[in-house]
């Protein structure tokens with residue numbers, strides 16, 4: 001079949017890899033000049049600055065996408081483990097290095113906290129592993145047709161109940177660790193799903209599994225290289241990628257099945273199937289006039305957003321800095337309440353400082369560094385007036401980063417606030433999509449198909465299974481499975 005894929009984000013690239021591998025004729029239409037979408041990169045003044053994801057987990061899922069189009073990942077991108085995975089700096093001045101591998105981390109906890117907590121780490125990892133096994137095949141790597149599909153894998157469902165997956169994440173993590181600092185480092189990952197640890201279900205600890213147990217990795221040449229490598233691999237497998245080309249409409253046969261995509265005012269690409277990678281609610285609004293987005297996308301709860309500052313700077317980081325540095329604020333529950341419930345800036349923000357050039361000198365000229373600072377903020381449903389308040393907030397952030405000892409003399413920089421994410425096509429100005437509340441997850445998350453538009457399939461972070469690099473790679477695979485189902489129905 002002829003397939004047009006709108007967007008060369010990781011979701012679109014993954015779908016294209018699976019589709020070309022299955023023998024389809026695939027064209028990707030991408031409005032930007034480079035692949036990757038949110039996993040982008042700024043190249044300027046000798047710096048290569050990542051401006052999207054910084055924490056790569058589950059590289060096996062990336063490898064699956066390469067293999068799907070007959071390629072070997074190692075021929076396109078080299079992925080190395082990061083160790084320490086995080087340096088966590090707490091408000092009381094204490095520092096925990098989150099180490100790669102169970103044994104190293106157990107010893108770290110023994111030195112940082114005590115022997116009992118170190119023992120608990122083993123039990124915690126065992127629990128996470130069981131949770132992951134119960135969830136991955138039955139609830140994540142699967143296409144749902146209705147909520148009833150949730151009860152089909154009843155054995156996995158019972159296992160999740162037995163493991164306490166439907167209790168609250170914060171409480172579950174606290175049942176393993178007394179040390180509040182450890183509770184934070186093993187539950188903050190719920191933020192990646194747009195939720196506070198006190199409200200997230202324990203089953204979202206699967207994200208903690210992905211980084212704390214499976215480990216954090218980084219591609220040589222920057223995070224963007226995973227997308228650039230995958231784009232090269234699908235091209236070598238026969239996919240055509242048309243850059244600098246925005247799709248303006250999804251074309252349909254008198255209100256029914258898709259017939260292709262419109263480019264600009266008059267050009268078009270004919271296709272039997274359209275795979276759509278832009279943020280789902282935006283795609284419905286802008287590319288599919290007359291078709292309503294699912295209710296959860298229109299009225300749903302969106303994840304908090306972020307203020308992102310990426311810069312090429314003069315000088316080198318302090319000697320004790322790691323690749324990923326989390327500087328926790330004093331308050332914990334109150335910070336999440338501010339962000340998620342009250343829609344205001346955290347009173348004492350926790351921030352992530354990533355130093356990509358620390359392990360990869362090719363990313364910055366000699367004697368210089370790349371610095372990436374992310375402060376979680378409310379999305380545009382919050383109360384911050386960004387055009388008015390951005391300079392003040394950025395001023396405070398720069399001062400803080402400087403006081404923490406990082407180099408801040410800027411050679412080149414970019415700043416992104418929620419209004420920028422919205423301009424780039426992300427609903428409610430958040431790059432983290434619909435939050436993973438229970439009723440916005442699995443079969444309740446907007447479906448990757450719509451019965452009213454046969455031949456249209458979605459991929460990416462606002463459809464199933466969800467947000468983040470591992471999930472959107474899986475969403476590409478699930479989208480390709482939907483295309484196969486459609487082909488079978490059509491030619492039956």
Ligand SMILES: Cc1cc2nc3c(=O)[nH]c(=O)nc-3n(C[C@H](O)[C@H](O)[C@H](O)COP(=O)(O)OP(=O)(O)OC[C@H]3O[C@@H](n4cnc5c(N)ncnc54)[C@H](O)[C@@H]3O)c2cc1C
Nearest residue numbers: 007009010011031037038053054055247431460461468469
């Ligand atoms: C600052 C930041 C930090 C993050 N940190 C992490 C992290 O550490 N770990 C992690 O796993 N995830 C992280 N994420 C989330 C992760 O990057 C995303 O979930 C994922 O990259 C989204 O991929 P996608 O394919 O769904 O969408 P996108 O990457 O947004 O791809 C959509 C593509 O469609 C294109 N497009 C849109 N409209 C059109 C059109 N009309 N015509 C043609 N093309 C179009 C876009 O240009 C884009 O290339 C982060 C994201 C950001 C921005």
